[in-house]
Amino acid sequence: MSKKNALGLGARDGAWRAVLCLAAILLFLPLRSIIAQAPPEPAVNAAAGSRVFGAKGCVKCHSIKGLGGSEGPDLGHTPRLRSFYDLAADMWNHGPEMVERMRELDIQRPHLSPQETGDLIAFLFTVEYFDPPGDPGAGEAVFNEKRCVLCHQVGGVGGVVGPDLNRLGQTPSPIQVATAMWNHGPAMAESLRERGIVRPTFTGEELIDLIAYLKAATEGPQDESLYVLPGRAAEGRRLFMERGCSRCHGSPGESAQEGPDLAERAAHRSLTEFAAAMWNKQPRMLRAMSARGIQEIQLQPAEMADLVAYLYSLRYFAESGSRQRGRQLVRQKGCLGCHSLNGQGGSAAGDLSRPEGLNSPASVISALWNHTVIEEEQASTEEGFWPIFRPSEMADLTAFLQSQEPPR
DSSP states (O other), rough: OOOOTTTOOHHHHHHHHHHHHHHHTTTTTSSSSSSSOOOGGGGHHHHHHHHHHTTTTTTOOOTTTEEEEEEEEOOOOOOOOOOOHHHHHHHHHHHHHHHHHHHHTTOOOOOOOHHHHHHHHHHHHHHHOOOOOOOOHHHHHHHHHTGGGGGGGEEEOOSSSOOOOOOHHHHOOOHHHHHHHHHHHHHHHHHHHHHHOOOOOOOHHHHHHHHHHHHHHHOOOOOOOOOTHHHHHHHHHHHHHHHHHHHHHHTTOOOOOOSHHHHHHHHTTTHHHHHHHHHHHHHHHHHHHTTTTTTOOOHHHHHHHHHHHHHHHHTTTOSOOOOOHHHHHHEEEEEEEGGTTTTTOOOOSSBBBBBBSSSSSHHHHHHHHHGGGGGGHHHHHSTTTOOOOOOHHHHHHHHHHHSSOOHH
16 A cells, blocks of 8 residues: 555545645745755755655644644744754654544554655754745835835835845845845945944844835845755854854853853744844844954855854754663663563563664654554543653663664
């Protein structure tokens, strides 16, 4: 039986759901092309994860920002950015409930490979990265009230002191906007001083509306290229170090010396909020850079995407697991009722001291998800049978299982 049929989807229905979920990650811009970047690591391919979300039937019960099923919660609305282990713990803790509901709906429980698991978690990690569409009318008001219209022209209206923003309206990605605002910030600041205009600041919502206005007011073809996560986190780390960002904001494992911890700030910001924060803080950053002998930095949009991807990636594996604590959890959580450890414990399932194929955190979570089918009947009927893991405990369990020697 094919995977498609096992999920109870016809060819047309399955394709539609896969497209719907891919659209969720690109929800707010009608994508025409994605600017090429080096492919991300397989375990953090959010675009592939959106396809997993559709093809494996998650969309039947869950929605992403209103697109999808209504049986389960909307996974596109969360109070905070969740790390890999937040999401992994959710998958495990709600396993019995999900299995029971899938049985009621006659949905066959999907099997997830390690790559599919990593991609799916990466997709869920990034959905809050994007903003809802803005209001062009409110954006026009921002454009006028913030006095942008005195220097910039949009759709044939406005001043000519600054660059024409029609081109920016043709590529209305927050990454493009953030890059343009950063690169032209110093020149804009000087021009504003000469003209006696107070430099405006923007909230994230104002910038969302402004981007919507630029897009709506721009005539001619729109390229609408979009830079998306996960980008190239490794390249972003290199840029973060080489361009001197770490001299003020610190390096991984070090406290920030001058500026805020950007990894912590990134955990609570969408793309557009990130762009607004960069603009608002730029004068202070430029003064700090000058005091430290750091030259002004010009960025390409791809570089901006990589830097942001790096900052977000630092929060992806926010917890650092302890294999010692993980070993204790195996006993405390009742895992040895079914599993054995070094030959001691249950016999219904495998020996946890000799796991196979657990060469990444995603492979551990994949094994946990797939293994639950063994006890799904018991888990759904026996009160208190199913152990609950906090995210930090899931990190500990993963560290322990990965530390064990596989059979030879």
